[in-house]
Amino acid sequence: MLRASYFDGRSTRVRVVDLSVAGGGLVIAGEDVDVRIPFAEIQVDERLGRAPRRLRLKDGTYCEVTDLDALDTLLSWAGHRDGLVDRMQRNLQFVLFAFVACVVLAIVTYKWGLPWAAAQGARRLPPVIGKTLSAQALKQLDGRILLSSKIPAERQRALNAQFHALRLPEGGTPDSPLLFRASPQLGPNAFTLPDGTIILLDDLVTSIDNDRQILAVLTHELGHAHGHHGLQLLLQTSAVGAFLTLYIGDISHLLAAAPAAVVQAKYSQDLEQQADDYGAALLRYNGLSPGLLADALKKLSDSHPHSASFGYLSSHPSTDERMRHLRALAKPH
Amino acid sequence: MNEVSGIDAQPQAHAPEQLRFTGTGGEYFRIWIVNLLLTLVTLGIYSAWAKVRRLQYFYRHTELAGSGFDFHGSAVRILIGRVVAFVMLLAYNYSVRLHSIFTLVIIVLLAAVMPWLLRNSFRFRLYNSSWRGTRFHFRGSVGGAYRVFLLNGFLTIITLYVMMPFAHQRLKAYQHDNTWFGQTRFSFHARAGQFYLVYLVLLGALALFGIILGVVGIGGALAAMFQAQQSGGHVDPNVIIRFLLIVYGSLLLVGVAVGPTFHALITNLIWNNTRLGEHRIECKMSPLPLIWIGVSNLVLVVITLGLFMPWAMVRLAKYQAQSMRLLPASDLQEFVAAEPEAIGAVGEEAAAVFDFDIAL
Numbered sequence: 001m002l003r004a005s006y007f008d009g010r011s012t013r014v015r016v017v018d019l020s021v022a023g024g025g026l027v028i029a030g031e032d033v034d035v036r037i038p039f040a041e042i043q044v045d046e047r048l049g050r051a052p053r054r055l056r057l058k059d060g061t062y063c064e065v066t067d068l069d070a071l072d073t074l075l076s077w078a079g080h081r082d083g084l085v086d087r088m089q090r091n092l093q094f095v096l097f098a099f100v101a102c103v104v105l106a107i108v109t110y111k112w113g114l115p116w117a118a119a120q121g122a123r124r125l126p127p128v129i130g131k132t133l134s135a136q137a138l139k140q141l142d143g144r145i146l147l148s149s150k151i152p153a154e155r156q157r158a159l160n161a162q163f164h165a166l167r168l169p170e171g172g173t174p175d176s177p178l179l180f181r182a183s184p185q186l187g188p189n190a191f192t193l194p195d196g197t198i199i200l201l202d203d204l205v206t207s208i209d210n211d212r213q214i215l216a217v218l219t220h221e222l223g224h225a226h227g228h229h230g231l232q233l234l235l236q237t238s239a240v241g242a243f244l245t246l247y248i249g250d251i252s253h254l255l256a257a258a259p260a261a262v263v264q265a266k267y268s269q270d271l272e273q274q275a276d277d278y279g280a281a282l283l284r285y286n287g288l289s290p291g292l293l294a295d296a297l298k299k300l301s302d303s304h305p306h307s308a309s310f311g312y313l314s315s316h317p318s319t320d321e322r323m324r325h326l327r328a329l330a331k332p333h
Numbered sequence: 334m335n336e337v338s339g340i341d342a343q344p345q346a347h348a349p350e351q352l353r354f355t356g357t358g359g360e361y362f363r364i365w366i367v368n369l370l371l372t373l374v375t376l377g378i379y380s381a382w383a384k385v386r387r388l389q390y391f392y393r394h395t396e397l398a399g400s401g402f403d404f405h406g407s408a409v410r411i412l413i414g415r416v417v418a419f420v421m422l423l424a425y426n427y428s429v430r431l432h433s434i435f436t437l438v439i440i441v442l443l444a445a446v447m448p449w450l451l452r453n454s455f456r457f458r459l460y461n462s463s464w465r466g467t468r469f470h471f472r473g474s475v476g477g478a479y480r481v482f483l484l485n486g487f488l489t490i491i492t493l494y495v496m497m498p499f500a501h502q503r504l505k506a507y508q509h510d511n512t513w514f515g516q517t518r519f520s521f522h523a524r525a526g527q528f529y530l531v532y533l534v535l536l537g538a539l540a541l542f543g544i545i546l547g548v549v550g551i552g553g554a555l556a557a558m559f560q561a562q563q564s565g566g567h568v569d570p571n572v573i574i575r576f577l578l579i580v581y582g583s584l585l586l587v588g589v590a591v592g593p594t595f596h597a598l599i600t601n602l603i604w605n606n607t608r609l610g611e612h613r614i615e616c617k618m619s620p621l622p623l624i625w626i627g628v629s630n631l632v633l634v635v636i637t638l639g640l641f642m643p644w645a646m647v648r649l650a651k652y653q654a655q656s657m658r659l660l661p662a663s664d665l666q667e668f669v670a671a672e673p674e675a676i677g678a679v680g681e682e683a684a685a686v687f688d689f690d691i692a693l
Contacts, residue, residue, distance in 0.1 A: 011666070014400065049363075095367065
């Protein structure tokens with residue numbers, strides 16, 4: 001015998017009833033209620049914490065039971081088996097497993113799944129998207145973070161000519177436009193927009209001051225362009241941003257951070273390495289030494305030693321490590 | 334112990350009925366983590382079923398006069414609604430980036446369907462909510478939805494948000510005046526003037542704060558200058574740091590305090606002026622506990638990398654329920670469910686495909 005509340009589905013009246021089992025069916029008896037019903041016609045709500053459970057009958061009436069343990073006993077007599085998810089939620093071992101699995105899945109997705117999916121996506125997106133995004137990013141950055149270059153026009157032309165005279169291992173010459181800008185905020189730097197446009201900053205040109213080494217830096221940037229790293233990173237940060245906004249609960253701007261992401265985002269060690277390798281291969285293909293890129297890196301880290309103190313925060317491999325790798329590539333095999 | 338707890342066979346007439354939330358974080362964690370795992374494994378498809386379980390957990394643990402609420406929504410319909418919402422979001426984001434005539438077409442199209450979708454989502458949400466086996470209903474007209482969302486939204490924007498309290502009041506009136514519990518109708522009695530008052534209190538608090546901050550700022554600058562003169566042009570970095578700490582600290586405080594304060598004031602106004610038939614509702618939310626819950630929840634969710642989420646949700650639900658009471662005018666056993674024909678006539682079951690959450 002089990003005490004329950006009975007609701008007729010037509011009013012909010014509470015009727016106190018007793019539930020019992022008789023002849024393969026459930027007996028509901030109490031104030032103006034006397035119902036016998038086969039178990040097959042009863043739908044039992046799953047157990048959610050300590051919430052009362054309901055036994056629903058086909059005519060919209062139901063019984064609400066607060067004594068969950070007694071109900072379990074009654075249900076087991078009746079041969080009722082709880083649903084799979086219900087059993088998962090109640091099984092402490094499964095809950096622990098779910099916890100560990102979620103943590104592992106989150107790490108795996110963030111570290112490998114997301115970059116992989118973003119790389120696939122970046123390769124397949126129509127080029128017009130990269131072009132539109134880059135044009136917009138440039139429009140927003142110009143005049144704010146990026147100022148017009150102070151490098152003399154003939155020097156710019158010369159660097160441009162050398163850069164576009166490079167022969168690519170896959171055939172042809174670079175089709176990435178090369179733009180010159182100044183930016184006191186970004187310091188000696190060069191970066192690649194999602195459509196492959198390379199932006200070379202004045203401070204980098206002046207602190208390296210050697211055309212071949214600057215060319216080496218540009219081959220590294222070509223590596224980013226060749227691997228669609230810009231778009232990949234943009235997709236990655238958008239996905240993370242979308243997830244966070246969903247999780248925190250505000251869903252407004254999915255791609256709002258795009259222009260900032262283009263310059264601020266740090267490539268992963270993996271992508272930097274890929275770009276270095278591409279650059280090294282390209283230099284060697286053009287009869288130049290990969291050591292040039294290492295020399296350029298050395299000059300940059302020497303001229304701005306303070307930026308190295310942030311090295312442990314960024315995902316960049318340390319400059320020393322990159323230089324060692326490049327010098328190893330420079331040695332004749 | 335075979336006793337039905339909390340249900341008085343003969344309830345005292347007219348005694349206030351406290352809303353209670355009886356769930357616990359530890360209990361909800363189990364449901365939440367299984368939901369999360371299944372959602373990840375099914376690449377998000379399970380999220381609709383997860384939502385049903387989440388709502389059921391919260392509804393069933395919310396108790397009034399000894400009986401819990403219940404949620405009956407179908408996960409498949411929620412899934413359809415989510416797919417539609419996702420496609421609309423994608424279309425919007427993509428078109429905004431394009432800057433062409435296509436952008437305008439998409440925005441106009443979205444504006445045109447949005448009120449209708451929102452009305453349907455209210456209908457879906459309420460029709461699938463029940464207490465003691467009697468369902469809620471939303472019977473707002475489509476025309477009303479276009480008025481409160483499109484027309485009032487437009488008025489709000491062209492009057493530079495002067496009309497916003499008015500639009501907010503109209504939205505709440507549209508929602509609450511058109512909500513039924515069985516055959517008993519809710520009614521909404523707050524006037525636009527009262528909404529303006531709450532918005533003015535908020536603006537006043539912000540202005541006052543701005544003035545204080547300005548005074549502190551000028552004072553800080555003067556102190557720094559004075560010191561610089563004394564020490565012969567050298568400004569003590571500690572003074573600047575202290576000054577920046579005060580400024581940023583205050584800004585953070587405003588950001589943290591304003592939202593919950595406004596939420597408490599407006600929620601109280603809305604529910605204290607809502608009636609269910611002859612029954613009155615009392616809502617006494619205060620800003621300080623809300624601020625505390627909000628800040629501590631955020632900090633704990635961040636430092637546990639999201640794992641505190643179930644406890645955070647339960648804490649908030651507990652406080653929200655605890656601040657609401659129903660003041661019955663008569664016996665709560667007397668509500669009558671809507672006739673099945675009436676439900677069929679408005680097409681509540683068939684048409685309510687879309688489910689969105691509107692956070693107002």
